[in-house]
Amino acid sequence: MNIPDLIKQFKNRDRRALSRVISLIENEYSGVSDIMREVHLLTGKSHRIGITGPPGAGKSTLVNALSQEIRRRGKTVGIIAVDPTSPFTGGSLLGDRIRMSAALTNSDIFMRSMASRGGTGGLARTTPQAADALDAFGFDVVLIETVGVGQLELDVAATVDTTVVVLVPETSGNVQAMKAGLIEIAEIFVINKADRTGADNLRQELLDAMDLMPPGLRGDWEIPVLKTSAIEETGIRELADTLEKHYSYLEEKEILKTNRLNQKKRNIINIMKYEIENRLWLNKDLKPHLDSLSQQCLDGKIDPYIAANIFLKHADNNSDI
């Protein structure tokens, strides 16, 4: 494959090139750093929005409706939907692709599924890089739908500018039991499926729960609790308005810059962790050493902490690492 050509096509806004670049990122093709160097220079212009929440809350349906609304406002949208990896095939499920079909038919909207393999926090490990690619390609808004993991971990908040937590009226009565982190990462709450009963109760419970949180957690941004019905397409305009308002807030207070700096830090650390791990596991010299240390642990001669330290010392002296 000719990487310079691919980069040229990408810069010419060829969607096939974009798809190809994301595939290379997802498959961790070894030459991807040559591409990312170019891609990275073009990033920083999109509003990155994370849509997270429990399974079946209507995230995909909402992303679909929201992207149409953003489109009506004259902006382009790139979507990443992180699918749960099927434990049987290792591939991603097709559900989201089907549910987002309306988004797919609109040429100003680009949608891509990524399997969650190896990732935590409802994201695939390479999702931040894929989001960079969408940003660099020039989409005004990048929407990331996370896997609907039951107990959410919180990587998504560290990858986007605005985190939207989607809940349903049935959560009402269970706010106390919700993982605290879910409340803490929300910059906007959406109670979807508000066509059902219970939305107002949940709204009140969320407001009460936030009252109990230390003030200033989100600066002076008052976390809105909106009601939508993604199916009936109500409340979507208010959501789009609120997202725009949050972005202006971040820009005005210069929070955007600080957040993005922290995101970069996290990005670097994650890449390093992965690299270090890879180097350790792929090194032929170290594998027997690890085997021997494991055996010594099993025999009760050393404990795993000492073993880890011995191993690291050995690795330090190995020039390939």
Ligand SMILES: Nc1nc2c(ncn2[C@@H]2O[C@H](COP(=O)(O)OP(=O)(O)OP(=O)(O)O)[C@@H](O)[C@H]2O)c(=O)[nH]1
């Ligand atoms: N009544 C009602 N149903 C909805 C609404 N939004 C979505 N649904 C339905 O809820 C179900 C799940 O919707 P999805 O959009 O797939 O939910 P999700 O959060 O993306 O699900 P996962 O990605 O699997 O976690 C589907 O049957 C939708 O038709 C809504 O506003 N009202």
Ligand SMILES: [Mg+2]
């Ligand atoms: Mg979904």
